Amino acid sequence: MNEPGRPPADAMTNPRADRVRDVAKLAGRSGRLKRRQFFVEGPQAVREALQAHRDCLDAGGTAVVEAVYATVECLKRHPELFELASPKGSQLQVRIASDLVLSAMTDTVTPQGVVAVCNFVDVPLEEVLAAKPKLIAMLCRVQDPGNAGTVLRAADAAGADAVIFSNSSVDIYNPKAVRSTAGSLFHLPVVRGVELAEVVSAAKAAGVGVLAADGYGQLNLDLLQDESAARAFEQQIPDSQYALEEPTLWLFGNEAQGLAGEEKALADHRVAVPVYGEAESLNLGTAATVCLYASARAQRRAD
Amino acid sequence: MNEPGRPPADAMTNPRADRVRDVAKLAGRSGRLKRRQFFVEGPQAVREALQAHRDCLDAGGTAVVEAVYATVECLKRHPELFELASPKGSQLQVRIASDLVLSAMTDTVTPQGVVAVCNFVDVPLEEVLAAKPKLIAMLCRVQDPGNAGTVLRAADAAGADAVIFSNSSVDIYNPKAVRSTAGSLFHLPVVRGVELAEVVSAAKAAGVGVLAADGYGQLNLDLLQDESAARAFEQQIPDSQYALEEPTLWLFGNEAQGLAGEEKALADHRVAVPVYGEAESLNLGTAATVCLYASARAQRRAD
Known part of the structure; x- marks a missing residue:
């Protein structure tokens, strides 16, 4: 040397x-x-x-x-x-x-x-699912390298077990995407080049629930978080539709159009991050962060 | 026409x-x-x-x-x-x-x-504080126009009452910043060109608590959220240091260096977004979103 x-x-x-x-x-x-x-x-x-x-x-x-x-x-x-x-x-x-x-x-x-x-550091989907994951993020048709890197970094911060990129997403090895990960590319398993339908059915078979992040979703993320907190305080929850404490695969769509109808249909539930002000929506990176942190908090409280 | x-x-x-x-x-x-x-x-x-x-x-x-x-x-x-x-x-x-x-x-x-x-659509600081705000975001020395716009958009989504830019921040009227707001620039009051110290003392005088977002902060945002949820379920909280339900001004620092020591010192508390994985930190836009949504949820649950 x-x-x-x-x-x-x-x-x-x-x-x-x-x-x-x-x-x-x-x-x-x-x-x-x-x-x-x-x-x-x-x-x-x-x-x-x-x-x-x-x-x-x-x-x-x-x-x-x-x-x-x-x-x-x-x-x-x-x-x-x-x-x-x-x-x-x-x-x-x-x-x-x-x-x-x-x-x-x-x-x-x-x-x-x-x-x-x-x-290349990516791993096969089977390897990720065999490790009994609790929290996974999947990006579908995400086009902007900065967004892809930002979500990977946020998933790392939230302690996610893996991040999956659909075969129609931007390449996570793109120099700008790599830069946006701020090193997180080397922190947690990454899967790439897989079909959404294949991932969803493998996840469900492995006992992982599937939530689609969707501004028009019928379930409100705040409601799920409040129910999760209530369970932690041993309150009765009458009609909970999904427990955030459970192992979860989050699906995030294209930055401009979100998830397509047929993509959302594959999920167990469509979940909206509530918008309290007049903004039409959050951008992809911020919406994904709120969803992943909501799961992370619920899961860690339940451990 | x-x-x-x-x-x-x-x-x-x-x-x-x-x-x-x-x-x-x-x-x-x-x-x-x-x-x-x-x-x-x-x-x-x-x-x-x-x-x-x-x-x-x-x-x-x-x-x-x-x-x-x-x-x-x-x-x-x-x-x-x-x-x-x-x-x-x-x-x-x-x-x-x-x-x-x-x-x-x-x-x-x-x-x-x-x-x-x-x-220009910005308003004086006094006008914002006179309206009894519950949630305000302030950006200090933020340099990237995309980040400035992203935080403004996230603050709008979280239902914040105003966003304040310190006099050393990028101009929110920069075309790239305007684009990143996705219209939110027109949704809530914006204050610009003010000194951090001046804003903090005016906020405190108006009964607004001041939290500095700081990866090394002594208070954990999850703890504050759990305490807030516990209060909602009428549990006893022995030593709560800050109630997220209270009117709050969040301070966010420069994207690379965060808040400087003397800036943090002005706040009532320094609060860290927990990092569960190996990431060193979240980026500015995602960290700000998690903080603002935490306050928004606590405040809306308490209403």
Whole structure:
């Protein structure tokens, strides 16, 4: 491994080198699919990737990070990246590269000093359901990478067990989506490229209830939360239709149109986040956060 | 007023006309401050502006909308804009303009067919506090226009009585911020350009409690919510430190650094949204939504 502060003779300085082009290709969906790799940028995200890499190797798994490219300046400011990049038995090297090289790799004018090339981290649906999940978020036909990342980050914060992206959703390995996750992509299992109907029937078979987030839903999230609180205080609930304490898969739709009629029809219930003011609705990220936190609170109180 | 479908002789077709340049100047902060005007784009936002205009005139107030520019095609698709633009006694005219003109006005490649020039709608802090508010959101040093708009929209959805922007925050009349509000800018009172310390002391004097949203806060939002629910079920709460049912001003800080130490010190309490997973935090928009909805639920249950 190179020491920080001394640019080694083999520092990468040619932005047109094959290896640089190979990383740059990961900005596009087809480039990523071909190699089943993506990249993350910046000290915080690379730190999270390296931590996941170390945890994965410690647990006998395969490598998460394939390569790290960083400027001398960045490594001086973040010496912990060196530490993290050298778990026992790892072949991982931090390669020194110029700002121009990092700029060419990530197609950004102001590169953040460090880039890690990572292998896809998503897992099969079966693996998620076999682990007896309590809380899962699924995004259906979500198009904006920032929204996809925001919901993944919120699901992580709410302690969800997994996030699932339907096959018609934006690619979670898109650089902007990765950035919006703020590292959460490495914190909880992610499933991608699956059909909504397939997920719903597998979830139901695994004893997981399915709620569709729907501004026009017949069930009010506040009512479900109040009923859940009432149960915690051992009050009688006459006609509760759904207990938020139960294992739940939440479905969230496209940011502009929400869930389609046939998508909602697959769920056990359609649940609306109440709008108390004059807003037509919440945006996708905020609505999903309210739903996931409502489940998380009910489940943790019941534990 | 022009009829839809017939481009009139006085349709605006010159993107370099003075009037077009005047609108375009509203994209910049100094241009807006000079004329105390801003613009909104697209049928939905213009509809909300015109509705606010009508409500304001009906209530004896001054004009919200100064001018509307639209393409013939847009007016064919949205004839309701004509209706809304002609309240009794209004001098408001819908001017027909070409796509090129709208593009030059808004500096967008794909203009949305209609633009309204609006007068600033913000109100003085005193007016908000005199109306006995129950729930207010204040943004301190928020820099991203999308975040500012998202929080305003979430505050509207939560039924907040006002949103306040500190003098070091991004301008809520920035076109991107206006777009992110999805019309909420016209739904509830907005205060801008005020000092945090001034707002906090005025709020306290008006009997409004002040909570700082702070990932490191000593009070947990879930605890406050559980205590509030317990009170609703007439349980004994031994040492409650803050009742969410009370009138509350929430403070939210900069998206990267949060609230500064001296800002937090002004609040009655620092409250953390619990993070159950491995995420470091929620982003500003989602954290603010969880806080505001927690207050809204507690207050509505107590009513």
